[in-house]
Amino acid sequence: MPDQPTKRQPRPPRLSLGRWRPAPPPRPGGSNLPRPGTPRPPARAPTGFRSRTFWTTLAVLFAINILFTNVFFAPAQPKTVVIPYDVFVQQVKSDNVTSVTSTSEAIVGSTKKPVTAGSGQGSATNFSTQRPSFATDDLLGVLQQHKVTIDALNPNPPTPLWQTLLLSFGPVLLLVLLFVYVSRRMASLRSGAGGILGRFGQSGARLYNAEHPPTTFADVAGIDEVKAELLEIVDFLKEPAKYERLGGTVPKGVLLIGAPGTGKTLLARAVAGEAGVPFFSISASEFIEAIVGVGASRVRDLFEKARAAAPAIIFIDEMDAVGRSRSAALRIGGNDEQEQTLNQILTEMDGFDPHEGVIVLAATNRGDVLDPALLRPGRFDRRVQVHAPDRAGRSAILRIHTRNIPLAPDVDLNEIASQTAGMVGADLRSLANEAALSAARRGAALVTLEDFTVAIEKVELGSERKLMLTPEDRERIAYHESGHALLGLLLPGADPVSRVSIIPRGQSLGATTQTPVDDRFNYGEDYLRGRITGALGGRAAEELIYGVVSTGAEADLRMVTGIAREMVVRWGMSPKVGALNYSEEGSAAIAFGTQRPYSDATAELIDSEVKRISDECLAQAVALLKANRGRLDALARALLEHDTLYAAEILRVADIRQPVVAATA
Incomplete structure (x- = not known):
């Protein structure tokens, strides 16, 4: 099962016993939802043929007609x-x-x-x-x-004249009436008189205004450099004359690029709250309909509303839904709905008067797939990268999310921030909420450090599972996790081991957590090799103790393969491949896939180098564990007795005061 390190990205989670840690839940699109307590507008009752009352009345009249015709007024028939x-x-x-x-x-x-x-x-x-x-x-x-x-009686009596006329001219008359009705209906729809197409053409953007408690920059933390970028937008909306008198214009479009949960939507709402202007929010996928042309109509409607309410902000979430590069895939014809919608957005942004006071904010997780026409100067000419917060940023975010949570004196948010490397704002919000729920389940009046520890384990590893494991399985899991933990202590430069457990949680049967002392932004080759060696510690321990390996290292091997391949094709850490980048990101696109930017011979060389790195790290892991067999056995016995060991206990059981470097075979 996966070991779950809390390492900052790009550090992948350390996994063991063959199963992945479930991905964190996607950040909810809060800007697309009405604020709590907002009264919903009354639903419009359907009218005309869509009205239930109409069809009910028609059915009752039909039944009454049959009843009177066949029962009350039917001529008496002799027996x-x-x-x-x-x-x-x-x-x-x-x-x-x-x-x-x-x-x-x-x-x-x-x-x-x-x-x-x-x-x-x-x-x-x-x-x-x-x-x-x-x-x-x-x-x-x-x-x-x-x-x-x-x-x-004549078996073939002549047809009455009225029946002849009805059969001859009835269908033609019905077709004429239907044509007249449809023509008038379509004319009404084209005029926008509340018809179906009129409603389809409306953008459906949610408007957040000053009637609600505004979101401000006080609600945003951990991304100060991004806030500084957006302060200019706020200042322009508040005092446009300050810029116009010197001939300056603010960018028409600002694109927020970042991973899910980093706070892009929150930032956009904070800009609107600080500026005190109407904020139109919509997801790009809401423009798209099966009917070609509806998306472009919705774009026009959205920009018309924003111009009427200027100064205003338009926020388009998940911009890549309609803004993908038009050359990135095979298109049959150039008149499809997505392309028309994109063209309309480009046209509307080109048509902006610099003095209108309408600014477009957009957010995406995939800035690399956007069409170049969107990114040229005059459209989304300002691109802001929203990164995951560092340790100080995580501490500030936790302070915001715990403002309404009563904390016990033993809670140190800086210490908690150091244990949550790699987490983004949405993860930290979930963490604070889980800690509060944990305290509520205990009936406590304050949220303690223990509640946060439980919350971290739950967020990273999942809920605890009550599984009936055999003694043999528990022992194998204990040795597997002890192999990870011991190599984390022995390898030079490895992140400190903060916790090792054989309690099943989520999709894992055990976990080893390593907490970095500081956030890392650059990784040396020795550090990456140490990561691979540590990930192979579980497999090496099983091979050393039992002579055979199990399926428990599946996820470990997946992570090892990923790091080793990145070292070869992306970071040039292979002497045979050389200082070249063979990453397929940004390569030329063809009809239904991505063209591989290297030859078959190079592909074979890459595969052989990936295997070489993995084999060398596995040999180092086995050699270290052989040289420290006593420590491995001691850790496994302690885990079987206590289920979970923390940093001080791990060092005491393994009899390690400082990292020890053992000779490798």
């Missing part, structure tokens, strides 16, 4: 019985039949005395029967002999 043909002939010969009427082979008639029919129909003076087609008797002569009144 008629069905008799066999031979019975009919006997009744004729007995002079009981007075009249008959024939339609082809069907015969109906009346008798002097009631005729009794079979099958429980009773008796009546009116009857019906069917003359067999193979009958050869002289029925006409018999009827005439017994003085029966004979009548006949």
Whole structure:
């Protein structure tokens, strides 16, 4: 199961026992949601053919019509019985039949005395029967002999004139009426008179104004350099004359680029809150519809609303949904919905009057895939990188998210910030919330350091699972995690081991956490090799103790492969490949994929170098563990006894005061 280090990116999580740590939940799009307590506008009742009342009334009227026509006003029909043909002939010969009427082979008639029919129909003076087609008797002569009144009906009577007219001209009349109705309806829709297309063409952007508690820069921390970039935007919206008198203009568009959860949407709302202007927020995916042209119409509607409310801010989240490069994939035709929407955005931004006071803010996680036309000067000509916060930034973010949380005296937010390297604002908000929930579950009045420790484990590793593991499995997991922990202590320059546990959490059966002393922004080759060696510590320990390996190192191997490949193709840390960058990011795009920027021979060389680095690090891990077998056994026994060990206990059990460098084979 995965070991879960809390390392700053690009450090991938240390994984063991073959399963990945679940990804953190995506940052909710708070700017796209109404503030709490905002009254929802009353839903418009459907009218016309979409009204439930209309169809209910129509069904009731139809039922009443059937009831009156067939029950109350139906003409009275005399009782008629069905008799066999031979019975009919006997009744004729007995002079009981007075009249008959024939339609082809069907015969109906009346008798002097009631005729009794079979099958429980009773008796009546009116009857019906069917003359067999193979009958050869002289029925006409018999009827005439017994003085029966004979009548006949035309089996193919002429169609009434009204039916002829209805069948001939009815369909044409219906088509004409339908055409007239559709023509008038479409004219109404094109005029925007509240029809379907009129509603489709509306942008649907959410407007946040001064009636709500504003978000300001006081609610944003950890990204001070970004706040400084945006202060100019706020100053322009407050005092445009200050810039215009010197001939300066503020950028029309500002693009916020950063990983999910770093606070891009929060920053945009803070700009609007500081400036005190209307803030129109919409996700780029809301422009796209199945009907071509609707997205462009929504863009026009959004910019018209913003101009009417100027000075104002337009915020478009997830800009890459419509702003992807038009040359990045094969397109059939140039008139698709996404391209029309993008073109309309470009046109609207070109049409900005520099004195209108409308500024477009956009956010994306993938600035590298945006169309170059969006990024040229005059459109999104200012691009702001929103990075994950450093240690001081994380501490400031925690102070914001704990403003309404009563903290115990033992809580040191700076210490907590040092244990959360790599976390972004959304992660820290979740961490503070989990700590408060932990205290609430205990019924405590204050949130303690223990609650934050539990919250960190839950956020990084997941909730604790109650699994019934066999003694053999627990021992293997203990040795696996001890291998990771011991190499973290022995390798020079490795991050300190803060916790090792064999308690199942989330998708892991055990975890080893290493906490860096300081945030790192540059990584040496020796450090990366140490990371690979430490990740292979679990596999090396299993091989050393049991002679065979298990599936527990699957996720470790995935991480090892990723780091080793990056060393070769991205950072030039292979003497055979050389100081070249073969990363596929930004390479030329073809129809349905990315063209590999190197030959097959180079690909084979890269694979062999990745394997060489992995093999060398595995050999180093095995050699270190062999040389420190006693420490490995001691850590495993302590884990089997206590389940979880923290930094001081780990050093005491392993009998290590300072990092020890053992000779490698």
